[in-house]
Amino acid sequence: MTKIILIxxxxxxxxxxTAKKLAAEGHKVLLHGRSASKLERAAAEVGGDVETYSADLxxxxxxxxxxxxxxxxxxxLDVLINNAGVLKAPQTVLExxxxxxxxxNTLAPYLLTELLLPIMPADGRVVNLSSAAQAPVNIQAxxxxxxxxxxxxxxxxxxxxxxxxxxxxxxLTDAPMMVAVNPGSLLASKMxxxxxxxxxxxxxxxxDILTDAALGERFAGASGAYFDNDSGDFADPHAAARDKDxxxxxxxxxxxxxSQTG
Numbered sequence: 001m002t003k004i005i006l007i008x009x010x011x012x013x014x015x016x017x018t019a020k021k022l023a024a025e026g027h028k029v030l031l032h033g034r035s036a037s038k039l040e041r042a043a044a045e046v047g048g049d050v051e052t053y054s055a056d057l058x059x060x061x062x063x064x065x066x067x068x069x070x071x072x073x074x075x076x077l078d079v080l081i082n083n084a085g086v087l088k089a090p091q092t093v094l095e096x097x098x099x100x101x102x103x104x105n106t107l108a109p110y111l112l113t114e115l116l117l118p119i120m121p122a123d124g125r126v127v128n129l130s131s132a133a134q135a136p137v138n139i140q141a142x143x144x145x146x147x148x149x150x151x152x153x154x155x156x157x158x159x160x161x162x163x164x165x166x167x168x169x170x171x172l173t174d175a176p177m178m179v180a181v182n183p184g185s186l187l188a189s190k191m192x193x194x195x196x197x198x199x200x201x202x203x204x205x206x207x208d209i210l211t212d213a214a215l216g217e218r219f220a221g222a223s224g225a226y227f228d229n230d231s232g233d234f235a236d237p238h239a240a241a242r243d244k245d246x247x248x249x250x251x252x253x254x255x256x257x258x259s260q261t262g
Contacts, residue, residue: 009084
């Protein structure tokens with residue numbers, strides 16, 4: 001059966017490769033990126049039945065508009081892959097004082113998921129990009145009150161998206177499967193090349209597991225789980241994701257920051 005699948009950050013890297021694989025299987029793919037020209041090139045590369053949506057995920061008002069635009073065209077979305085992410089950026093602190101890594105990697109996917117859940121069927125899927133790099137969240141840094149080095153901000157933002165995936169999934173009933181996935185360490189994406197100065201491993205490793213998470217049978221009952229593609233199996237995330245006080249603090253902070261944009 002043909003699915004309608006939205007992939008954020010799908011103009012290059014793992015997102016683009018995943019889009020190609022899903023389109024080749026006959027699914028309708030909704031591509032997202034910041035640049036209209038890159039989206040046009042990506043659509044030509046992906047081929048098949050595609051649509052393009054432009055939005056800067058560091059601006060949560062743009063995330064709301066993105067969701068509005070998708071809902072204006074579709075009354076159903078089967079799969080949401082929150083793939084877009086930032087490690088390094090020319091300006092890491094936004095005008096509102098928040099770190100771009102927390103906004104793009106944690107808050108934007110939370111808000112986009114929240115806004116699109118009403119058009120997702122109970123057998124739909126939300127696939128959130130986590131990472132092997134995870135670290136306990138400094139709440140003051142998440143609030144934009146403490147600066148962080150690139151890798152610290154990235155690792156904390158990735159634990160935060162893992163936390164909200166697991167916590168939200170536990171609270172949902174009769175809702176889409178929601179899973180956090182580490183697609184594989186040091187894959188040959190632009191982020192890895194810019195962040196670590198290495199060519200990286202075959203991106204098919206990551207694209208294949210995202211395709212499996214979006215459609216595969218072994219993920220059908222995986223809601224609230226974390227999949228570590230380095231080990232090739234479901235696994236425990238960082239221990240802080242199981243700390244009730246820490247997870248509650250992270251969830252409350254996410255909701256507070258989201259509500260400030262509403």
